[in-house]
Amino acid sequence: MLVMENIMGTMLALLGAALAAGLAGSGSAIGVGIAGESGAGVMTEDPGKFGLVLLLQALPGTQGIYGLLTAFLAILKVGLLGGGGVSVSLWQGLGILFACLPIAIAGYYSGIAQGKTSAACIQMIAKRPEETGKAVILPAMVETYAVLALLMSVILLNGIKI
Amino acid sequence: MTVAAVSKIGLAVHRDAERAVLGALQSFGLCEIITPRDEEGSAQNPGQKTLAYGFDVDTALGDARYALRVLESYYEEPGDLLSRMLELPERNSVAQLHQIYQAFPLSSVVEKLRQKERALAENHSEYSRSELFQSLLHSLLSFPHELSLITRGTEYVRGILGTLPGENIPKAKADLRTLSSYAEVHTYDYGDSKNEKLLVALYPREEAERVGEALIKLGFVRMDLPQEYQSFAESEQERLLQRLELLRSQEAELLQEFQALASEHVPSLRKAADYLGILKSRDEASENAAATEKTKHFSLWCPKSEIPLLQKALETFQSDIDMVVDLPLEEGDVPPTILRNPRWVHPYEPLTNLYGAPGYGGIDPTAFFAPFFFLFFGMCLSDGGYGLVFACIFLWLFHAYRIEGEKRKFFSLLFWGSVSTVVVGALTGSWLGDMFEQFPFLNFMVPFKESLVVLNPMNDPISFLILSLILGVVQVLFGLSIAMVRNIQKKDYIAAAGDQGGWMTLIVGLILLGLGAGGFVPPLVFLLGKLLAALGAILLVATQGREKEGIVRKVVSGVLSLYNVTSFLGDILSYSRLLALGLATAAVAMIINTLTVLVSGIPYVGWVFAILLFLGGHTFSLAVNALGAFVHSLRLQYVEFFSKFFTASGRFFQPYRFSTRYTTVTGEQE
Numbered sequence: 109m110l111v112m113e114n115i116m117g118t119m120l121a122l123l124g125a126a127l128a129a130g131l132a133g134s135g136s137a138i139g140v141g142i143a144g145e146s147g148a149g150v151m152t153e154d155p156g157k158f159g160l161v162l163l164l165q166a167l168p169g170t171q172g173i174y175g176l177l178t179a180f181l182a183i184l185k186v187g188l189l190g191g192g193g194v195s196v197s198l199w200q201g202l203g204i205l206f207a208c209l210p211i212a213i214a215g216y217y218s219g220i221a222q223g224k225t226s227a228a229c230i231q232m233i234a235k236r237p238e239e240t241g242k243a244v245i246l247p248a249m250v251e252t253y254a255v256l257a258l259l260m261s262v263i264l265l266n267g268i269k270i
Numbered sequence: 271m272t273v274a275a276v277s278k279i280g281l282a283v284h285r286d287a288e289r290a291v292l293g294a295l296q297s298f299g300l301c302e303i304i305t306p307r308d309e310e311g312s313a314q315n316p317g318q319k320t321l322a323y324g325f326d327v328d329t330a331l332g333d334a335r336y337a338l339r340v341l342e343s344y345y346e347e348p349g350d351l352l353s354r355m356l357e358l359p360e361r362n363s364v365a366q367l368h369q370i371y372q373a374f375p376l377s378s379v380v381e382k383l384r385q386k387e388r389a390l391a392e393n394h395s396e397y398s399r400s401e402l403f404q405s406l407l408h409s410l411l412s413f414p415h416e417l418s419l420i421t422r423g424t425e426y427v428r429g430i431l432g433t434l435p436g437e438n439i440p441k442a443k444a445d446l447r448t449l450s451s452y453a454e455v456h457t458y459d460y461g462d463s464k465n466e467k468l469l470v471a472l473y474p475r476e477e478a479e480r481v482g483e484a485l486i487k488l489g490f491v492r493m494d495l496p497q498e499y500q501s502f503a504e505s506e507q508e509r510l511l512q513r514l515e516l517l518r519s520q521e522a523e524l525l526q527e528f529q530a531l532a533s534e535h536v537p538s539l540r541k542a543a544d545y546l547g548i549l550k551s552r553d554e555a556s557e558n559a560a561a562t563e564k565t566k567h568f569s570l571w572c573p574k575s576e577i578p579l580l581q582k583a584l585e586t587f588q589s590d591i592d593m594v595v596d597l598p599l600e601e602g603d604v605p606p607t608i609l610r611n612p613r614w615v616h617p618y619e620p621l622t623n624l625y626g627a628p629g630y631g632g633i634d635p636t637a638f639f640a641p642f643f644f645l646f647f648g649m650c651l652s653d654g655g656y657g658l659v660f661a662c663i664f665l666w667l668f669h670a671y672r673i674e675g676e677k678r679k680f681f682s683l684l685f686w687g688s689v690s691t692v693v694v695g696a697l698t699g700s701w702l703g704d705m706f707e708q709f710p711f712l713n714f715m716v717p718f719k720e721s722l723v724v725l726n727p728m729n730d731p732i733s734f735l736i737l738s739l740i741l742g743v744v745q746v747l748f749g750l751s752i753a754m755v756r757n758i759q760k761k762d763y764i765a766a767a768g769d770q771g772g773w774m775t776l777i778v779g780l781i782l783l784g785l786g787a788g789g790f791v792p793p794l795v796f797l798l799g800k801l802l803a804a805l806g807a808i809l810l811v812a813t814q815g816r817e818k819e820g821i822v823r824k825v826v827s828g829v830l831s832l833y834n835v836t837s838f839l840g841d842i843l844s845y846s847r848l849l850a851l852g853l854a855t856a857a858v859a860m861i862i863n864t865l866t867v868l869v870s871g872i873p874y875v876g877w878v879f880a881i882l883l884f885l886g887g888h889t890f891s892l893a894v895n896a897l898g899a900f901v902h903s904l905r906l907q908y909v910e911f912f913s914k915f916f917t918a919s920g921r922f923f924q925p926y927r928f929s930t931r932y933t934t935v936t937g938e939q940e
Contacts, residue, residue, distance in 0.1 A: 166894075169894075173894060174854065209365060241621075258850050259847075266731055
């Protein structure tokens, strides 16, 4: 029974890691995709804007990194990367799963929202390339919430003692 | 810090000296020419509008730009890419540019280019036409007669060529047979089309009209084959292929000629275009000035500190000009903003420029946010290894290239950011993440690393979070106190006490209250917190409704304003990103190291993958995290800090100077 519980604990932690990397990554993928479509449109007119467009397209990509980061921290915690042999109780596993949720959820939705903002800002620099500074800040406003979610996930993970 | 004081200057110039004076102003480069509003200026301008150069500058400039547009796509830029991107272009004086322009055969080059462009276009259109006929002939290869039967016909026979939907072919054949027993129908596959077939019908001359009608009913689309095709399809195709070959070689020749022209002319052409651009800018300045029969009148903005230099620059024209300094401002005059900061602040000026110009006479926020940005960038990137790599990149760029102006400022900003990154990295014990612990051959560095560590956010994120929030409180209060000092200077004491004093007291009070409730501070401080919070709230209720009418409204707005405490709370919590981004850098680096160690265990080739993963992974991580560190440190300044005291209500100084594209103009003479 105890062995079963140990396996359940580890599996729940893995579910958390999978959700964090999977959902936040999907959010980023959609976001970067939306921004990329807009960027391609702008570059048909002016291929010289590649650098700026790429910068703005990359901005919604960070949620995926935050998700991956949380996922790694989660599996490090249960000893699946090197280390090994850590026993994880059902409750600890559930805790890790919950700790992964903030970045999974906020990463998914903020990635999409940031992608839309980036797309709009790419349209903006098409007309006013001198306003690049502002165009970079607007998507960063959206990212704040992914950063806060990452913060919460990390603090929660840190709070679970194994 | 305040922006530089500027003076409005009136300058009357005798027309004879106008060209030279405008040249001197442009070389001086520190005056902005005020463009007059509609009622004055060009409309009432008597006499010659533009400066007489003896030729039409606009036409010549148009020609030069046309030639550049055509030739630049064939031009191979010399030198390395980084140098072109980072360094200013070649230096030249106006006199040198003038010489190059004089020697440049602009009109003959333009004429030649027009001819060649036309030849290229004709070549292209003939090529695509021939290709079309080539594929047609290819389909007709098995046509048993000479093509002249279709293109010209004979005394008795006529031919027609076109496409017909495949399913109607039997019907077409039958119909033509009924019209004339001599009719002959050939069908062939044509192009990619599955359904459409190529159809050739031969029939007696007198049946032409009826054959045409019958075919059109079946969906026939006629194609015209030029009369020059007379022989059998195979030999005609042979001839056409030779023609295509010739066209291709002609095109290659033309492109080579373009390339030769480009490498011969582009360098001088660019200088000529720049020279014409300078003349044009002088023309425009002249055109906008108010004028009398003999004189032109310019109004200028010039920084007060530069006026002696301006007087010196115009010394040689003393008999032709009349200059009045410190003219009174008229209605509608908006003096431009020039940032004037000590040297150590210069790298941060581009960030103020990005946000917008401070109003004239307003506060320049650059020096206030510079230390915070320096620190925050370091906290967000927070890795000694990344900092060192970043610093080395910029040191190398500064060493290898002559970087000037705004680019230099911006690169210095990033360089100083990397210095702060190294310091923060050392204090938090992150060197490419946990590189020293992960790789056994680096383990000897661990004691040294540990000796520098003050706080490791990976182990103790809460302390680092508190530090981030404390920095937030400090910056928010600092922003409020700047606004407060400003209000006191303006003698707006109510605003200083209410808008800023009220909030500062309330925030400090609430923090002490919170600490007291948590039992972190002695009861006396807790009591002080209560008093301060109450005092702050009273100040706010008393002052925030001061613009409303009637006592009830005043009180209600005052009480409602307390709700804004949430926005201050949000501002301060926003600084928690300093921890999150710092942790993200350290953790991503750690993950890359862990994976590297894992991969290195693969037999035989593991070390190759390990090296690739280590280098690629850390390069990617540095790029992403540096971008994040920059954007988020900047956001904290723009959103959380600037909103407390700064409005970008001004416009930047746009001095009249050489704004050339391809050369750096050093002055009138060498």
